[in-house]
Amino acid sequence: MALPLDVCIRGDGIVGRTLALLLARERLRVGLVMPEPTPAAQPDVRAYALNQASKDLLTSVRCWPDSVSATPILRMEVADQAGGAIQFDATSLGTDALTWIVDVPVLQAQLADAVRFQPQIELLNAPVKATLTVVCEGRASRTRAEFGVDFEVAPYGQHALATRVHCEKPHAQVARQWFSKVEVLAFLPLDGASGHTVAVVWSVSPEQAKTLQAASEAEFCDALQTASHHSLGSLTLMGERAEWPLQSAQARQWTGSNDSGAWALAGDAAHNVHPLAGQGLNLGLADVAELADQLQQRDYWRSVGDPQVLRRYERARKAGMLAMARGGDSLHWLFSQQTGMWPQLRRWGMNRMNEATPLKRWLARQAMDI
Numbered sequence: 001m002a003l004p005l006d007v008c009i010r011g012d013g014i015v016g017r018t019l020a021l022l023l024a025r026e027r028l029r030v031g032l033v034m035p036e037p038t039p040a041a042q043p044d045v046r047a048y049a050l051n052q053a054s055k056d057l058l059t060s061v062r063c064w065p066d067s068v069s070a071t072p073i074l075r076m077e078v079a080d081q082a083g084g085a086i087q088f089d090a091t092s093l094g095t096d097a098l099t100w101i102v103d104v105p106v107l108q109a110q111l112a113d114a115v116r117f118q119p120q121i122e123l124l125n126a127p128v129k130a131t132l133t134v135v136c137e138g139r140a141s142r143t144r145a146e147f148g149v150d151f152e153v154a155p156y157g158q159h160a161l162a163t164r165v166h167c168e169k170p171h172a173q174v175a176r177q178w179f180s181k182v183e184v185l186a187f188l189p190l191d192g193a194s195g196h197t198v199a200v201v202w203s204v205s206p207e208q209a210k211t212l213q214a215a216s217e218a219e220f221c222d223a224l225q226t227a228s229h230h231s232l233g234s235l236t237l238m239g240e241r242a243e244w245p246l247q248s249a250q251a252r253q254w255t256g257s258n259d260s261g262a263w264a265l266a267g268d269a270a271h272n273v274h275p276l277a278g279q280g281l282n283l284g285l286a287d288v289a290e291l292a293d294q295l296q297q298r299d300y301w302r303s304v305g306d307p308q309v310l311r312r313y314e315r316a317r318k319a320g321m322l323a324m325a326r327g328g329d330s331l332h333w334l335f336s337q338q339t340g341m342w343p344q345l346r347r348w349g350m351n352r353m354n355e356a357t358p359l360k361r362w363l364a365r366q367a368m369d370i
């Protein structure tokens with residue numbers, strides 16, 4: 001490409017690739033920097049709960065997977081060890097699905113293909129100078145550190161262990177979550193309406209994560225069956241066990257400029273939240289939707305690196321992200337209280353909430369963006 005780039009995106013995760021497609025659609029000249037190749041990595045075992053806004057955005061760039069790889073969720077069941085329980089039903093909330101569980105490697109592959117065939121996007125091995133650099137390198141972003149941006153990190157003291165299991169009984173499009181002491185176990189349905197596979201996310205102490213990693217397949221599945229109250233019958237391991245230390249984090253500054261030009265952060269490079277609320281990527285996609293909107297709506301005489309345009313993006317997204325992070329932190333705190341009256345209070349609160357239909361509907365709409 002002979003002309004200089006308008007935007008150089010560093011990081012080819014779901015957030016970076018989606019942004020590249022959104023900006024290419026606006027006829028901007030975009031470069032997408034891929035990481036240095038590493039020895040063949042295992043496919044990601046995770047599946048993401050994505051909300052309506054993320055679905056609409058990915059559909060708009062023609063990368064929303066089909067209904068086998070993006071399973072619509074009809075019901076959500078949350079149970080606490082203390083006896084509290086709450087359920088949400090798509091039908092009673094007047095919606096087709098509460099959320100969609102998206103197979104991560106399928107989504108990544110669709111985005112990779114779309115980016116490869118978009119002539120406005122240049123795939124790069126190293127960063128190049130551009131009017132605007134957008135950093136989408138994930139939580140351990142090297143560029144964020146190079147640019148001297150403070151990243152305030154608060155570890156949760158938990159690791160998320162993720163894998164996939166085949167279940168004896170069909171999942172029936174029900175997402176299930178169990179809270180027990182400080183642990184959270186989630187079963188996210190995969191393979192469409194008649195699927196028998198679930199993606200597992202088990203948030204446990206680092207010591208427990210080590211024990212579960214070292215356990216044989218049979219021991220691991222036994223522990224999982226017990227923790228899931230045998231709700232889907234016997235379980236068979238179908239993927240590797242991958243692990244992530246959990247943290248809440250936020251960059252102090254999301255936009256700025258330096259010798260390389262103007263810059264902005266998006267996705268996990270800007271913020272990390274607990275996966276218990278399933279919102280990290282939803283937030284990252286909301287970032288790039290907002291950034292693309294601000295760039296598209298800018299006055300014709302402003303460049304894509306205009307500080308006023310970038311500040312508008314930063315203000316809008318910091319507010320959205322803070323609300324979500326506070327909600328997630330409060331939930332995490334509430335479910336980790338195991339002493340005194342807290343377990344009974346929690347049980348009482350969850351059971352009352354389950355009966356209070358208007359309040360429950362409001363909560364579901366806030367949490368699931370429906």
Ligand SMILES: Cc1cc2nc3c(=O)[nH]c(=O)nc-3n(C[C@H](O)[C@H](O)[C@H](O)COP(=O)(O)OP(=O)(O)OC[C@H]3O[C@@H](n4cnc5c(N)ncnc54)[C@H](O)[C@@H]3O)c2cc1C
Pocket residue numbers: 010011012013014015016033034035036046047048049050136137138139141142143160161162201244266267268269275278279280281282283284
């Ligand atoms: C166990 C678990 C479950 C989760 N479940 C959900 C969920 O249900 N719903 C949800 O919304 N979110 C969920 N999340 C959060 C979600 O994983 C992240 O928010 C999302 O992956 C962030 O995407 P990203 O593109 O910003 O960063 P990443 O996915 O980290 O991608 C960054 C990309 O940049 C590349 N890169 C890094 N450094 C460089 C460099 N120097 N140069 C070039 N490229 C570089 C990397 O190779 C990678 O491809 C979960 C997270 C975990 C840990």
